[in-house]
Amino acid sequence: MYRLSNLSNLKQSIKSRGFASVAANASKNGIKVVGVESQKATELGSISVVLNLGSRFETADQIGAAHYLKAFGFRNSKERTSFRKVREAELQGAMLSSELTRENVIYTVKCMKQDIPYFFQMMSEMTNRTLFNSWEFDEINNLVGLESGIAATNPITVLSEKLHHAIYRTGLGNSLYAGSSSSISGSEAVKNYMHTRFNANNVAIIGRGISSEQLAELVNNSEFAELSSGAPQTAAKSKFHSGSEVHTSINSEYSHYALAFEAPDAATARLLSEYLGSASTPIKYSAGVSPLAQIAREFNSSSISSFSQSYSDSSLVGILVSAPSAQLHSVLSAVMKQVQALASSPVSAESFSRAVACARMQHLSNDIESFSGLNSFLANGVFSSGANALGLVSQQLETASLPSFQSAIKSTFASKPVAASVGNSMLTPYLDSI
Numbered sequence: 165m166y167r168l169s170n171l172s173n174l175k176q177s178i179k180s181r182g183f184a185s186v187a188a189n190a191s192k193n194g195i196k197v198v199g200v201e202s203q204k205a206t207e208l209g210s211i212s213v214v215l216n217l218g219s220r221f222e223t224a225d226q227i228g229a230a231h232y233l234k235a236f237g238f239r240n241s242k243e244r245t246s247f248r249k250v251r252e253a254e255l256q257g258a259m260l261s262s263e264l265t266r267e268n269v270i271y272t273v274k275c276m277k278q279d280i281p282y283f284f285q286m287m288s289e290m291t292n293r294t295l296f297n298s299w300e301f302d303e304i305n306n307l308v309g310l311e312s313g314i315a316a317t318n319p320i321t322v323l324s325e326k327l328h329h330a331i332y333r334t335g336l337g338n339s340l341y342a343g344s345s346s347s348i349s350g351s352e353a354v355k356n357y358m359h360t361r362f363n364a365n366n367v368a369i370i371g372r373g374i375s376s377e378q379l380a381e382l383v384n385n386s387e388f389a390e391l392s393s394g395a396p397q398t399a400a401k402s403k404f405h406s407g408s409e410v411h412t413s414i415n416s417e418y419s420h421y422a423l424a425f426e427a428p429d430a431a432t433a434r435l436l437s438e439y440l441g442s443a444s445t446p447i448k449y450s451a452g453v454s455p456l457a458q459i460a461r462e463f464n465s466s467s468i469s470s471f472s473q474s475y476s477d478s479s480l481v482g483i484l485v486s487a488p489s490a491q492l493h494s495v496l497s498a499v500m501k502q503v504q505a506l507a508s509s510p511v512s513a514e515s516f517s518r519a520v521a522c523a524r525m526q527h528l529s530n531d532i533e534s535f536s537g538l539n540s541f542l543a544n545g546v547f548s549s550g551a552n553a554l555g556l557v558s559q560q561l562e563t564a565s566l567p568s569f570q571s572a573i574k575s576t577f578a579s580k581p582v583a584a585s586v587g588n589s590m591l592t593p594y595l596d597s598i
Contacts, residue, residue, distance in 0.1 A: 192384050194393050196368035196546050199376030200538065208535070209277035209373025211284050213291050214543045216366035217358060218267040219338040220475075221399060228342025229357035230264055231312070235304045236354060237262030237271045242293035249286060258283060263540075266328070266336050267475060270543050274535075277373040281382060284371075288386040291367075296351040304351075312341040319420050319586045320484075322412060327422045327482075327584035330408040335400060336475055363394030368546040370539065402478040409583035411592050419489040419587020421496060423503075424482035425576050430474035431560035432572045434527065436481040439511075439519035439573070440470035442526070453518075455506060456483065459498045463487065466495050476548040481576065489588035496598045507577040516566045524561050531557075 219230040238260050239246045253260050258275035271291065273283040315321045329337040342348060367388065371379040383389060404426040427433035441454025460468045466487035473480050483503070487495045531541035545557075585592045 193364040193389060193391055195364045195383055195388055195391065197371075197376050197380045197383055198368065198542055198546060199371045199374050199379045200542070201375050202373055206373075207276050207278075208274065209280045209371070210272060210274045210535075210539060211280055211287060211372075212270055212272040212370040212539055212543055213287050214368040214370060214546060215269045215271075215291075215358075215362065216267065216368075216547050217269045217361050218265050219340050220266050220335045220402075221361060222338050222357070225347055226353070226357050227338070228308070228346030228348045229354055230269060231308055231340065231342040231346075232304060232348050232354040233358055234262045234264040234269050235307050235311075236294055236296065236300075236351075237269075238290060239300055239304070240295045240297055241290045242295060243289050244286065249290065252286070253283075256282075264340055265544060266338070266340065267547065268543060270540075272539065280371065280374050284369075284379075284382050285386060288383075288388050292387040292391075294355075296355040298351050301351045308342050312343050315341050316343070319414065319416070323420050323422055323484075323584055323586045326410045326412055326586070327424055327582065330410040330584050331404055331424055331480065331582045332402055332478075333405060333408075336402050336478060362391070364388075364391045365393055366547075367391065368543070370542050370546065372535070372539065402475065404478065404480070404582070406582060407580040407595065409595050411583075411585045411589055411594075412587075413589035413592075414586055416587055417488060418486060419492045419585060419592060421485045421487075421492060421583065421585040421587070421592070422482055423485075423496075423499070423581040423583055424480045425579060425581050427472065427474075427479040427481045427576055428572060429556070429560065430472075430479050431523075431557045431564070432569075432576075433472035433474055433479040433481045434523045434557070434561070435519050435564060435569060436572065436576060437470040437472040438522035438526065439515065439569075440481070440483065440506075441468075442470050442522070455502050456499070459495070459502060462498065463491065463495050466491060468495065468499065482581075489591045492587070492591060493593045493598065496593055500598050503577050507574050511566065511570050511573060513566060516569055519569070520561065520564055527557060527561060 215233075217230060217233060222229055238249050249260070252258075253273070253275075256275060256279050258273050258279065261272045261274075263270040263272070271287060273287060275283050315325075325339050325341070329339070331337060348354060369379060369383055369388070406426065425436075427436060439454065441452055441456035441460075456468050456470060460466070466485060468483070468485050471482050471484055473482075483499055485492070485495055485499060530537045532538055581595070583595050
């Protein structure tokens with residue numbers, strides 16, 4: 165039977181924030197089931213179907229397929245038309261949404277707790293029996309094109325896509341968006357992509373306002389129970405390509421530049437990000453006291469912040485700089501000088517305590533307290549294992565020590581970063597010049 169390991173700290177953290185329990189179970193065919201019961205006075209619940217079919221699993225002839233699969237959520241299926249799904253949701257005050265990450269496609273219904281069984285059956289039938297009608301493709305293609313076009317006009321989104329491609333090249337480096345390079349020309353290609361990995365091993369069901377036992381019973385009495393386990397499928401392990409860089413030229417007064425370093429695990433990535441100085445400073449109208457805040461005070465017309473990102477088999481911590489193009493080189497030089505100094509300097513107990521407190525606060529407010537945040541946290545962690553297994557973030561933030569953190573700083577920031585930029589290419593510095 166499937167069990168999520170390392171859940172004890174996560175259970176305690178969630179329980180202390182007003183939830184009765186979080187538990188992991190499995191259906192009779194091995195589908196991962198996670199239920200979170202609430203002890204708060206709330207009538208809200210949700211059901212998410214998580215398909216381990218994100219963009220990292222696309223091959224050269226499937227570019228953009230995951231984006232199309234996300235868009236096919238809540239479309240026509242064998243028993244229910246898309247109109248019926250939307251109309252029933254409206255009548256019961258439910259909210260339907262679909263989301264794509266680099267590892268998962270997630271379909272979610274947010275509804276009243278008493279409506280969970282009904283909407284679960286709807287999602288079970290939808291996921292297993294979507295028709296992928298050829299005549300629906302034109303409308304979906306327009307939607308995908310619109311989303312891709314909007315993303316292409318946002319320099320930070322473009323920067324994120326370029327950075328991931330520079331770091332991982334393929335796999336996690338695949339784009340979330342079906343751009344002009346996509347070869348998807350019909351519904352059949354999307355259907356084929358789904359069925360390459362659609363088996364019990366690559367499906368998870370997450371419920372809010374329902375116990376895992378009740379949720380597992382629903383799964384065992386639904387069409388999900390008919391899914392075969394399938395042969396174990398593992399994606400190629402992600403490789404962090406240190407020293408890579410990619411620069412995109414646009415006509416803009418401001419340039420955006422990201423530096424990324426490989427982190428050993430998700431918890432350490434968060435600690436390093438908060439130590440550097442994330443964008444969410446707790447002091448209004450102040451840059452704070454972090455290492456990056458010292459640079460921000462010197463270049464007050466620029467934005468300098470840290471970020472972290474974790475996947476099932478890889479974690480990174482980085483620095484995002486947005487600055488006037490003419491000033492970009494000076495800002496980046498100051499940032500790199502500060503980072504190199506951190507790798508060889510001792511960390512004070514006060515700075516370490518600040519990083520731990522801020523990381524725990526961000527984890528609780530973004531991943532635990534938030535309705536959508538907890539849902540995303542569970543969905544994106546349910547297929548993780550090893551150093552990034554679900555529950556380990558809470559545990560490792562609780563048990564972090566100054567010596568291990570000092571060692572992580574040295575190993576992380578002594579390595580060569582990956583760089584990506586969007587802006588005036590004539591004024592954009594390369595790694596060997598900063």
